[in-house]
Amino acid sequence: TLRDVHFSHDGDRDVLRGVTATIDGGRTVAVVGATGAGKTSLLHLIAGLVAADSGSVTVPAAGSRIVFQEPFLLAGSVRENIALGIDVPADAIEVALAVAEAQFVYDLPAGLDTELGERGVGLSGGQRQRLALARALVRRPAVLLLDDTTSALDPTTEAKVLANLRAALSQTTVVAVASRPSTIALADDVLYLDNGQVVAHGRHDELMQSVPAYRQLIEAFEHDRAAMDAELAEPIDAGDRKSV
Ligand code: DCP
Ligand code: MG
Numbered sequence: 001t002l003r004d005v006h007f008s009h010d011g012d013r014d015v016l017r018g019v020t021a022t023i024d025g026g027r028t029v030a031v032v033g034a035t036g037a038g039k040t041s042l043l044h045l046i047a048g049l050v051a052a053d054s055g056s057v058t059v060p061a062a063g064s065r066i067v068f069q070e071p072f073l074l075a076g077s078v079r080e081n082i083a084l085g086i087d088v089p090a091d092a093i094e095v096a097l098a099v100a101e102a103q104f105v106y107d108l109p110a111g112l113d114t115e116l117g118e119r120g121v122g123l124s125g126g127q128r129q130r131l132a133l134a135r136a137l138v139r140r141p142a143v144l145l146l147d148d149t150t151s152a153l154d155p156t157t158e159a160k161v162l163a164n165l166r167a168a169l170s171q172t173t174v175v176a177v178a179s180r181p182s183t184i185a186l187a188d189d190v191l192y193l194d195n196g197q198v199v200a201h202g203r204h205d206e207l208m209q210s211v212p213a214y215r216q217l218i219e220a221f222e223h224d225r226a227a228m229d230a231e232l233a234e235p236i237d238a239g240d241r242k243s244v
Pocket of ligand 1: 041
């Protein structure tokens, strides 16, 4: 729950201006807005990475996990990159990789022991995103925050990941910044942000009907994505291998 939250990065210009929203437990909410609208800032606030200047942010005690807009890899094995210092049972890693559609790791030269990062194996953007998601999943958060973290996947794989999340984490609240209309349409609710304010909060199809600015934004996204998805659709599997 966010109540009248104000936040600025520089103490000067408010990036979030009086944001009030309640996200019910177990739901999947898409955060939608133009670039610079404050989506990443909102997720960072919910994750507790930054503090509000005023207002309140309440999250369940079991905590939240964020998958960053730019997923990072450490120099270390696949396993270390997922565990990040905590003790994770092998079967939990297996489940997380399956939910994240990240089974490509088993095809790497040494599977889960393959060294990644600086002097190890490089991964494609979509592979990184899926590994970063698995990293968040093994921590079993009450709230999962995804900052456009399936955007580099082809639409089919992305839809699979979202369906997996829904099936595996029915208790988990998912707050996902999304820009692909087909993804947005899969969410239970949409939080539409413009210029640091929540302009609308409701079902995608309702907002399409009743909020013209939202409809225009979605149409612009559709236009942008069509070209990108055409590129992503075919070569992703071949790309998975080549990048190894
Ligand atoms: N901003 C800032 N300092 C930062 C990060 C952001 O001053 N360290 C500013 C830039 C934007 C505003 O805050 O004007 C909101 O930034 P967000 O990163 O929250 O915006 P989005 O995530 O919505 O944008 P994008 O879609 O590009 O990721
Ligand atoms: Mg952002």
